[in-house]
Amino acid sequence: MANGTAAPTDLDSRLEAHRTELTGYCYRMLGSSFEAEDAVQDTMVRAWRSYDKFEGRSSLRSWLYRIATNVCLDMLTAGNKRARPMDLTESTPLAQAALSPRPDNTWLEPMPDARVLPTTGDPAEAAIAKESVRLAFMAALQQLPAKQRAVLILREVLAWKASEVAELLDTSVASVNSALQRARATLAARQEPGAEAAVSDPLDEDQQKLLDRYVAAFEGYDMTALTALLHEDAVMTMPPFDLWLTGTRDITGFMTTLGAPCAGSRLVPVQVNGLPGFAQYKPDLEKGGFTPWAVQVLEISDGRITGFHCFLDTQRWFPLFDLPLHLEAETDQVEQGA
Numbered sequence: 438m439a440n441g442t443a444a445p446t447d448l449d450s451r452l453e454a455h456r457t458e459l460t461g462y463c464y465r466m467l468g469s470s471f472e473a474e475d476a477v478q479d480t481m482v483r484a485w486r487s488y489d490k491f492e493g494r495s496s497l498r499s500w501l502y503r504i505a506t507n508v509c510l511d512m513l514t515a516g517n518k519r520a521r522p523m524d525l526t527e528s529t530p531l532a533q534a535a536l537s538p539r540p541d542n543t544w545l546e547p548m549p550d551a552r553v554l555p556t557t558g559d560p561a562e563a564a565i566a567k568e569s570v571r572l573a574f575m576a577a578l579q580q581l582p583a584k585q586r587a588v589l590i591l592r593e594v595l596a597w598k599a600s601e602v603a604e605l606l607d608t609s610v611a612s613v614n615s616a617l618q619r620a621r622a623t624l625a626a627r628q629e630p631g632a633e634a635a636v637s638d639p640l641d642e643d644q645q646k647l648l649d650r651y652v653a654a655f656e657g658y659d660m661t662a663l664t665a666l667l668h669e670d671a672v673m674t675m676p677p678f679d680l681w682l683t684g685t686r687d688i689t690g691f692m693t694t695l696g697a698p699c700a701g702s703r704l705v706p707v708q709v710n711g712l713p714g715f716a717q718y719k720p721d722l723e724k725g726g727f728t729p730w731a732v733q734v735l736e737i738s739d740g741r742i743t744g745f746h747c748f749l750d751t752q753r754w755f756p757l758f759d760l761p762l763h764l765e766a767e768t769d770q771v772e773q774g775a
Contacts, residue, residue: 448488452481455498459505461553465569465590466509468519468579470546470757473553476512480505495604503605506587513583519545521576521746522674522681529680531687534695536678544676545575547732547748549758550708567711569594572734572746575710577624588613589620640713644737648713651735651742655717658700660689668741675731675747688745703727707758709734716755717747718764727764729755 456477463480464473483504484491491500520543529535554566568574569590578586584606591597591605592613599617603610640648647666654662664685673688674681682688692699704715714734718727729751736744748754755762 448485451497452484455501457553457555459501461570462590463505463509464548464553465575465578466586467512468545468575470548472512476505476508479508499605506605510583517542518579520579521545521572522676522679523672524576526679528683531682531690534680534691536680538677539679541677545572545579547709547734547754550711565594570711572710577627580627581620581623585616585620588616592617643740647737647740652704655704656702660693664689666742668743671743671745673745675749677750699730702730703764707732712736716758716760726766729762732758
C-alpha cells in the first residue's frame with residue numbers, strides 16, 4: 438500500500454464473499470458477461486489497493502458498490518448500449534433472411550445464473566433477482582442513462598434506501614427519487630418482447646413437461662411437435678447475426694433450411710439469465726460426436742415458448758458455462774457445473 442498500511446489478512450476472502458452479487462450488479466449495468474467480470478476484478482483490485490483509505494464509515498459492501506458503480510460509469514462513458522436483434526432491426530420474413538453479423542460489443546450477452554445470483558433462502562428475493570437478469574429486463578435497462586440505470590438497480594432490484602443510494606452517488610435524496618421516477622417512466626413506456634415471460638422457481642410441473650417435450654422435439658428435429666410448443670408469435674434470435682424471426686412458420690422454416698445442419702443435435706440443460714436454457718451441440722461431421730453450436734435461452738408464457746434465443750459464439754459462451762467443447766457420440770448428457 439502507498440502509506441505502508443497493511444490490509445487485514447482475511448481481506449481477500451472478505452472481498453470474494455461479495456463477488457457474485459457485484460458481478461450481478463455490474464452485469465445489469467453493462468449488459469456484458471465479460472465486461473461485468475472485468476469490472477468486478479477492477480473493483481477488487483481498487484479495493485485492495487485503497488483499503489487503507491477505507492475508514493469504515495459505511496459497510497465494506499456499500500464501499501465495494503461505490504467502487505463498482507464508478508468502474509461501470511467509467512466503462513459506460515463510450516455510450517455503447519448493448520442490444521438484442523429486435524432492438525436494432527425489424528423482423529425479417531424467412532424469404533428475405535440473411536445472416537449478417539455485427540461486432541461482439543453490439544449484443545446483450547447471456548450469463549450463467551450461478552455467476553450473478555447469490556444463494557438466498559428467501560424465495561421472493563430469489564424470484565426478483567432472477568427476473569432482474571432476464572433478457573427483456575436487461576434490454577430495457579440498456580435504454581436508461583447510466584446513472585438512472587444505477588439508481589433503478591440499487592433501489593428496485595437490490596432494495597437500497599434512497600438515502601443509501603444518494604450517499605453512494607454523492608447526490609441528494611431528491612435527485613435519486615427524481616432519477617428513479619424517470620427510469621420507471623421510460624421502462625413503462627417500452628413494450629418489451631419477452632417481458633411477459635413467466636417462469637416459476639423452481640419450474641412447476643407443466644413448465645418442466647413443456648421443456649421435456651421441447652427437448653424431444655428439437656433433438657428429433659420434429660417441426661410438427663415443435664410448432665405445437667411455440668406461441669404463434671414466438672420470436673427467434675441468433676446473435677451475432679442481426680436477423681430475427683417471428684412466428685412458427687418462419688422459425689421452423691428457417692430450421693429446415695439454413696438451420697438444417699442442426700438436425701440430430703443434443704441439448705444439455707443450463708440455467709441462464711433467470712430462465713431455462715440449453716447448450717446445443719450439433720453433430721460433428723469431422724470428428725464424430727457433437728460440437729458446440731449455441732447457448733439457447735427460452736422464454737415461456739401461458740404454457741408456450743414465446744422466445745427462443747440462440748447465442749452462437751460458442752468459443753466464448755461454453756467455457757463461461759463450464760461446458761465441454763466436445764461431446765462423445767454415446768454421451769447424451771453431461772454434468773453442467775456453472
